[in-house]
Amino acid sequence: MATQNKEPGPDDILRPILNTSKWYYVAFGAASAVVVVFLAAWSYQLENGLIVTNLGDWGSGGGVTWGMYIGAFIWWVGIAHGGIILSAAVRLFGMDKYQPVARMAELLTLGALSMAGMYIVIHTGRPDRLVLSVIPSYPWTVQSSPLAWDITVITLYFVMTATYLGLTLRYDIYRLRDRLPDHFDLLYRFILIGYSEKEDKIIERMVWWLALGIIVMAPLLLHGGVIPWLFSVLPSMPGWSGAIQGPQFLTIALTSAISGVIILSYVCRWAYDWQHVFTDEMFRGLTKWLGLFGLLFVWLQLQQIINGVFAADVAAEQVMVAKLEQPVYIIAMGTMVVVLGYIFAQALDKRVFSLNRSLVASIAVLYATLSEKILFVVEGLQYPQFDLYANVPGTYIPSPVELASLAGTLALCTLFFLVIIKLFPVVELHAVEGHDDGDGGGDGGDEEVTA
Amino acid sequence: MSTDESTDNDEPRHPYETDESFHPMGKEWEDQMREELEETDYDADLGMEMAKDAQRLVAGEISEKEFYQSYHDDVQEEFEVDDRPLFEDLDGVDPSDFDDDQSMFEALKDIDLEADDVSRRDMMKKMGAGAAFLTYGAYATQQNGRSDEVPQLVENLQTKEKNREHRWGMVIDLERCDGCLSCVSGCINENGTSTGANWMYVFAYVNEDTDQANFLVRPCQHCSNAPCEKVCPVRARHTREKDGLVLTNYETCIGCRYCQVACPYGVNYFQWGEPDTDLSELEHLEMRPEKVRSMDFDERKEALQTAAEDGDHIYDERGWWTDSRPPTGVMGKCTMCPSRQDDHTESPQGTVACQDACDEAGMSAIHFGDLEDEDSRPNRYLRKRSENVEENDRHFNDEDVVEGEDPDMWESTTNWGRLSSFKLLEDLNTQPNITYLGNEPGPNDKQVDPAEIREDPEKLDTPVSYEDLTGQDRWGNQVVDNRKEHLDYGPSGPPEEEA
Numbered sequence: 001m002a003t004q005n006k007e008p009g010p011d012d013i014l015r016p017i018l019n020t021s022k023w024y025y026v027a028f029g030a031a032s033a034v035v036v037v038f039l040a041a042w043s044y045q046l047e048n049g050l051i052v053t054n055l056g057d058w059g060s061g062g063g064v065t066w067g068m069y070i071g072a073f074i075w076w077v078g079i080a081h082g083g084i085i086l087s088a089a090v091r092l093f094g095m096d097k098y099q100p101v102a103r104m105a106e107l108l109t110l111g112a113l114s115m116a117g118m119y120i121v122i123h124t125g126r127p128d129r130l131v132l133s134v135i136p137s138y139p140w141t142v143q144s145s146p147l148a149w150d151i152t153v154i155t156l157y158f159v160m161t162a163t164y165l166g167l168t169l170r171y172d173i174y175r176l177r178d179r180l181p182d183h184f185d186l187l188y189r190f191i192l193i194g195y196s197e198k199e200d201k202i203i204e205r206m207v208w209w210l211a212l213g214i215i216v217m218a219p220l221l222l223h224g225g226v227i228p229w230l231f232s233v234l235p236s237m238p239g240w241s242g243a244i245q246g247p248q249f250l251t252i253a254l255t256s257a258i259s260g261v262i263i264l265s266y267v268c269r270w271a272y273d274w275q276h277v278f279t280d281e282m283f284r285g286l287t288k289w290l291g292l293f294g295l296l297f298v299w300l301q302l303q304q305i306i307n308g309v310f311a312a313d314v315a316a317e318q319v320m321v322a323k324l325e326q327p328v329y330i331i332a333m334g335t336m337v338v339v340l341g342y343i344f345a346q347a348l349d350k351r352v353f354s355l356n357r358s359l360v361a362s363i364a365v366l367y368a369t370l371s372e373k374i375l376f377v378v379e380g381l382q383y384p385q386f387d388l389y390a391n392v393p394g395t396y397i398p399s400p401v402e403l404a405s406l407a408g409t410l411a412l413c414t415l416f417f418l419v420i421i422k423l424f425p426v427v428e429l430h431a432v433e434g435h436d437d438g439d440g441g442g443d444g445g446d447e448e449v450t451a
Numbered sequence: 452m453s454t455d456e457s458t459d460n461d462e463p464r465h466p467y468e469t470d471e472s473f474h475p476m477g478k479e480w481e482d483q484m485r486e487e488l489e490e491t492d493y494d495a496d497l498g499m500e501m502a503k504d505a506q507r508l509v510a511g512e513i514s515e516k517e518f519y520q521s522y523h524d525d526v527q528e529e530f531e532v533d534d535r536p537l538f539e540d541l542d543g544v545d546p547s548d549f550d551d552d553q554s555m556f557e558a559l560k561d562i563d564l565e566a567d568d569v570s571r572r573d574m575m576k577k578m579g580a581g582a583a584f585l586t587y588g589a590y591a592t593q594q595n596g597r598s599d600e601v602p603q604l605v606e607n608l609q610t611k612e613k614n615r616e617h618r619w620g621m622v623i624d625l626e627r628c629d630g631c632l633s634c635v636s637g638c639i640n641e642n643g644t645s646t647g648a649n650w651m652y653v654f655a656y657v658n659e660d661t662d663q664a665n666f667l668v669r670p671c672q673h674c675s676n677a678p679c680e681k682v683c684p685v686r687a688r689h690t691r692e693k694d695g696l697v698l699t700n701y702e703t704c705i706g707c708r709y710c711q712v713a714c715p716y717g718v719n720y721f722q723w724g725e726p727d728t729d730l731s732e733l734e735h736l737e738m739r740p741e742k743v744r745s746m747d748f749d750e751r752k753e754a755l756q757t758a759a760e761d762g763d764h765i766y767d768e769r770g771w772w773t774d775s776r777p778p779t780g781v782m783g784k785c786t787m788c789p790s791r792q793d794d795h796t797e798s799p800q801g802t803v804a805c806q807d808a809c810d811e812a813g814m815s816a817i818h819f820g821d822l823e824d825e826d827s828r829p830n831r832y833l834r835k836r837s838e839n840v841e842e843n844d845r846h847f848n849d850e851d852v853v854e855g856e857d858p859d860m861w862e863s864t865t866n867w868g869r870l871s872s873f874k875l876l877e878d879l880n881t882q883p884n885i886t887y888l889g890n891e892p893g894p895n896d897k898q899v900d901p902a903e904i905r906e907d908p909e910k911l912d913t914p915v916s917y918e919d920l921t922g923q924d925r926w927g928n929q930v931v932d933n934r935k936e937h938l939d940y941g942p943s944g945p946p947e948e949e950a
Contacts, residue, residue: 049723057719058717060932065711065721066712126704147709148684236715381712386875386876
């Protein structure tokens with residue numbers, strides 16, 4: 001345990017690949033079991049249609065047509081977008097302290113984006129038509145449909161993140177190749193196609209520019225733009241419409257992503273004795289960032305509440321009053337306040353900080369953001385501008401099939417990490433070979449490691 | 452007109468015509484067209500000029516007569532008689548003979564461009580300049596849904612109004628509605644919709660101040676600026692250019708339900724599970740939709756009319772599956788009976804099932820028709836009602852004049868008298884095509900709980916509840932007001948005794 005002062009090295013980052021504990025199998029087995037349950041539930045849905053959910057038609061129908069599937073979709077996209085922004089910031093601003101988690105954040109982005117994409121498939125009534133309907137009409141729909149923009153952005157970020165990851169992996173794999181297991185030789189050879197040491201500097205620059213691109217596009221194309229536009233541009237639902245959704249979504253995304261990274265690093269540190277790789281100092285820093293973005297999240301909620309209750313028009317007031325009376329919302333916001341209390345207390349007094357507390361805070365934050373997202377979708381639909389119908393607001397409680405999808409995507413994402421962690425280092429070689437690249441150069445490292 | 456390349460800046464332009472290119476598909480397309488023409492032995496400049504003017508002709512900016520007269524001599528001069536089979540038919544035609552009904556455009560359209568099984572490129576080489584026009588002419592006729600190979604790019608760029616023959620809509624007189632739900636039943640009977648999918652929905656709501664009950668008749672508003680269409684990621688929800696109907700292509704809809712979310716009126720009903728009415732009851736054509744679409748216009752029309760004798764009306768004239776109830780996993784809503792508007796069924800064009808039922812019930816609150824036709828039923832109704840109101844207005848004045856008061860103070864000063872009309876949520880800029888006569892619901896008004904009416908039918912003098920409609924249509928479908936309660940039974944449906 002007393003390894004905090006030990007210098008991290010390549011041995012550390014290779015440990016997950018070379019050693020497999022019983023806990024690994026337990027986690028793998030448990031996650032697989034959940035995935036099987038989810039797949040069974042989904043098959044049931046595919047066979048019978050979306051009637052197996054608790055969704056319904058809004059209006060005379062007395063239901064909500066979007067529910068947990070869309071709520072969870074935007075939550076996953078948020079985590080993904082936050083993750084890539086985090087990693088880009090680390091690279092762009094040379095935040096060396098967080099370099100050990102940069103790749104973890106990128107992997108989180110890939111995992112979470114895949115889950116979001118999966119939710120699009122789960123959510124639609126005719127997933128069999130997705131390809132043949134979306135692609136031929138794409139040149140037109142991309143001009144008008146926010147959902148087409150969404151698909152575009154998810155694809156774009158998947159490609160960008162995968163490129164990012166692929167580029168930085170080459171450096172590591174090349175240098176660690178003879179210590180990596182041979183049964184994945186094909187994969188490593190694929191990753192290393194055309195590699196030469198001369199490319200390192202170029203790749204460094206490419207990654208820097210990619211990071212710049214991601215940061216610049218974040219407000220517009222990521223969770224600050226396209227995803228909230230799915231809702232904010234519709235005047236039919238007063239709970240959704242409004243320009244504040246852009247910044248609100250972005251802060252929720254960043255808050256969720258930092259929580260996700262804290263949880264992942266905590267588990268890895270526990271499993272692989274990475275106390276000297278993921279230091280207490282790093283966790284404290286991440287916790288502070290969580291506090292900052294959490295504060296922004298709560299601040300923007302407050303803005304909306306004030307606007308919704310002070311002198312709002314009828315429809316806008318109805319949705320806000322309903323939200324404030326909703327226990328799910330009260331619990332979510334209460335959780336955020338408690339978490340923020342802890343974070344600011346630990347910022348003032350180091351002794352308040354503990355790893356476990358930060359872990360609990362992160363889990364709590366993810367719960368709060370998920371429930372806020374689902375509630376945002378559901379209540380938005382329950383309080384439409386045209387609320388003459390007696391059956392409005394309808395009722396909605398997710399069905400077992402819907403809940404299974406949430407458990408299933410969490411398990412799938414876990415499986416994704418469990419597989420990845422056996423394939424290549426989830427901590428960059430750069431991060432453990434001496435902090436040398438504060439100026440974005442990274443060339444010092446090149447010379448040091450020739451093994 | 453000369454073959455001079457220079458363009459007069461004062462010439463009328465198309466909405467899509469840019470400095471770079473006159474063609475809606477852009478400069479690249481135009482250049483390619485020119486290249487192909489230059490490979491022929493004919494005058495490419497003439498061809499391009501003709502193509503350009505053909506676009507103006509399509510857009511209605513020059514008349515066919517003008518167009519033909521401009522090129523008649525040029526074409527005569529340019530083409531050898533034997534080398535221009537397509538123009539032979541035109542030799543004897545006197546341009547001055549053309550009137551609106553029998554046009555050269557129509558004549559050209561009838562030439563079967565696909566008969567020779569030649570590629571467009573070959574055809575252009577063969578026919579030279581004239582083909583540039585004809586190719587576009589073919590596109591233009593496809594605009595009217597007369598061909599299967601609709602080049603969607605062109606379709607998309609054309610301004611919608613240009614090709615519109617009708618603008619279907621309704622005037623609904625709420626003061627004539629007593630909530631008998633005949634229209635609801637008529638709609639279910641026509642379309643075979645599932646339990647709770649009340650495409651036509653009629654309900655009573657109470658005004659806070661007066662405590663007076665009013666009825667609202669709520670079909671789809673068939674908006675001219677439909678938000679549901681805008682958000683659709685696959686263009687399944689679309690506005691039919693020909694007549695402004697907002698329809699769903701049941702074959703491409705992916706069931707994302709974004710249209711339902713964007714629609715401010717709540718008129719969409721998703722097919723959550725198996726439809727109550729089996730497809731075999733709706734369709735006896737025994738043809739795949741692709742087969743229907745592959746037919747030419749007349750062939751298809753005949754097939755669909757024959758099918759309609761068996762009660763089929765699931766395809767519109769484009770061969771798109773847009774009518775009757777949707778299949779599983781697809782969005783449905785009021786269609787305004789496109790098969791009727793395409794003249795496939797025995798029910799005449801310009802009628803809808805709900806209106807028929809309303810008339811039959813002796814209420815005549817629904818008036819459907821072409822809103823752009825001054826003499827259509829809704830427009831005539833609107834005129835007549837406003838005249839009546841004005842008369843009553845005056846009549847009322849005479850009776851109520853009190854000595855010493857100015858009799859004019861009672862009189863309306865507008866042409867419309869006191870006729871109260873409104874469109875639902877007009878300020879959301881959806882441009883609905885339903886005009887209501889009667890009281891507009893206020894922001895705090897609320898529908899009377901249907902359960903209350905069920906328990907106490909006397910409450911509103913409406914003895915009919917949705918549940919009462921069960922089994923009244925030809926499918927024998929169950930009818931309910933609150934669909935959620937029904938959906939909660941899950942895929943197996945409600946227990947026997949309740950169904």
